[in-house]
Amino acid sequence: MRYKIIILCLLCVIASPAIAQQYKAELPYRMIGGKMVVEMKLNGTLRSFIFDTGASRTTLKGEFCREFGLAVTDSLEVTDANGRKSFYPLVRVDSIETPDNVFRFKSVAAMKMPEPSPLACFPVDGLIGSDLFAQLILVIDGEKKTVTVTTAEKESIISLRKMTRFVQAKMPIISVQAGSGYNIVCLFDTGCPRFLSLKESDFEALSSGSAYELLSEGCSVGAISVGGVSAERVSRRVNFPLLSVAGSKFRNVVAETATPPYTLLGVKLLDYGRVTIDYPRARFYFEPYKPENDLAEKPHDVRLQVKDGDLVVAAVWGAMKDVVEMGDKVLKINGKPIGKYDFCESIINGIPELKAKKKTKLTVLTRKGEKVIVY
Incomplete structure (x- = not known):
């Protein structure tokens, strides 16, 4: 009898993961000025936010914090997409929920932007960052314009040939291959409106090889980021004859150099396939719509x-x-x-x-x- 009880207990332990319920929520998004905008409930009120996988921390406009009476509790040093380092105050949000109430994130520490907000042009109250999904799986579908959020009891059934691992835990920072044998560490950043923005130091590290072709040099200003718009700077424009992302090939990828903390793989990637980010397992999947893509273009001078x-x-x-x-x-x-x-x-x-x-x-x-x- 004792052995029967032990066997029964073992069967229960083995069976439990198989019958564990997987929770799922779907967030439709719309593109506004090159940004993905989703709806989320903040302290019970439905508001609009930029969905930004490149943001390590959920961030709120200062005006919004003042409206809701969110008090500063701490501060955090952040490097924005233009390479600016600053200390930002932190506020505590009681809850952030998906519109269907499937997922509720309690006591969220969010960054507070300065006033007036650098995102003043966008009809949003802040950014939803990667910190909110640390224990979840995201599927971002550029054709359906949806972000599907699921719990992570089960691994993705996508082929491992379409997967690459995070270089750094908690953020979708991956290695992509330029040419044959040259690796670039990239942050998949849905807040970046381009396909690729090349970090200046990565440009210099690759310059002695044959990973890219230098097209021209010029001057430009940076993109809009949490810290605002960067000042005028020297920039280079390069062409990658071949770039591989999680096994998928892209030809003739034009990029400009900038000063972000990482080279950025931007939201334009979603034009060419579906992205799955498994945060707890530190996995990034890319399912291309076509076996190979040629991005050849003649950019404006x-x-x-x-x-x-x-x-x-x-x-x-x-x-x-x-x-x-x-x-x-x-x-x-x-x-x-x-x-x-x-x-x-x-x-x-x-x-x-x-x-x-x-x-x-x-x-x-x-x-x-x-x-x-x-x-």
Whole structure:
């Protein structure tokens, strides 16, 4: 009888994981100004947030913290996507929930942004970071525009040939292969609007090899990050003839150098396949829609942005460095004088006149007078 009881107990232990219930929630997202925006409940109220796998900590706008009376409890040093290091205050949030109430995260320590918020143009109250999902699995589907969150009792059934392990625990930091044998440590960052942003030191480390082709050098300003927009800097534009991500091949990947803490593999990756992030097992999976992708493109030699209502040059590459300079003002588009632009509208929806044609003639006021260039 005693042996029967022992055997029965063993069977119960073996069977328990097989019948454990797996919880799942689905978060639809929408793209706004190159950012993934989801809905979450914060202290019971449904709000909008940028879904940012590159953020190690959930972050709230200072205005939001003031509105909800969230008191500062501590501080944390953070390096943002432009390489800026700063100390940010921490606040305590009672609960953050998925809209369907399947997952509830209690007593969340969140960073507080300065006021006015660097994300003021976005209709959100902050960022949802990787810290919230440390014990969960995420499936990000760019075609369906959904993030599926599940508990991690079971491993993914995706082939291990489409998997790579985290280089650093708790964050989707992985190694991708450039060319044949050159590895780059990348952070999968859905807050980065590009396919790839190359860290300056990685560019220098690879320069002696044949991993990339240098296309041009130029000047540009950084992206919008938690710490704001970086100042003007020298940047290089390179082409990777071959880049492999979790076994999937990408050809002719154009990237620009910047100063983030890691090279960034951005949200554009979701245009080419589905990403699964298994945080507790430190695994990153990529399921491509096609066996191979060619990203060949001819990028603009001039980038524009709105400053104080004017449309100005914000990046200059290659031969264009001898034609226009950073800060030069655009006067006309296709011969028509332009008016003032709203900065936030340009970030979210772009400049309408620049979308009409593949080639656009710009009349630019430079230090040497007016010049007409093809954009």
